Amino acid sequence: MKNIKKEIQRHLKLCNLAFFIVKDADVAKDIAQESWIIIIHKLETLQETSKFKSWAISIVNRRAIDWIRTNNRERIKLEKSFNESEKEDSFSKVDDTTAIKKVLLEAIEKLSVEHQMVLRLFYKESYSLKEISDLLQISIGTTKSRLFHAREKLKTKLKHSRHER
Structure with missing residues (x-):
């Protein structure tokens, strides 16, 4: 024993x-x-x-x-893959005929890479918050925070763009 x-x-x-x-x-x-x-x-x-x-x-x-x-190495590959596919992805292939989509695309492109990545993984790739935190090697809290701040920045940019017209 x-x-x-x-x-x-x-x-x-x-x-x-x-x-x-x-x-x-x-x-x-x-x-x-x-x-x-x-x-x-x-x-x-x-x-x-x-x-x-x-x-x-x-x-x-x-x-x-x-x-x-x-x-x-896996994280770097994921980031490279994200950056490469970002150029080819539907974020950049959004139908420009709709003004709001164009404004949204421009607003997304102005976000930091971290915010863009979380938005894409959550909305485009349909990953859960836990899966995103595992992929990016960040806490779930950080993932939630990045997603929240990305949404808030988009809201602000979209509101400003409406007032400019």
Whole structure:
């Protein structure tokens, strides 16, 4: 029973280390679990048993950093894909015969990339707030805030454009 508690404590330490790096509890648990698999398979390669703790920590550390790198690559691909398809997308193919659509398009194009991205993912791609927050690696609160502020900016710009006519 004492050994089980000790192993649970070791596992929690590995989870905490991974969490410190990736800032996501579920991912940290997965990294710790994957690290244990690596540790078990590579245990015979460990030459000095006194260095087990630092060896295990280095494995978790590398796995967490690999996860961050992979995640960043995916985020960059998503942003590039968004920027490229933005040019070809229906935002830019809006039927210009309707004045309000043209004004709306211009207003959307004046928004920041973050606001445009949240608007597109929410309205065009029909992603949920949770899915958007996962894709962009931001909190749900930040996602809601960006969506709210994007809508408010659009409302303001559309009101001003009506008064100009």
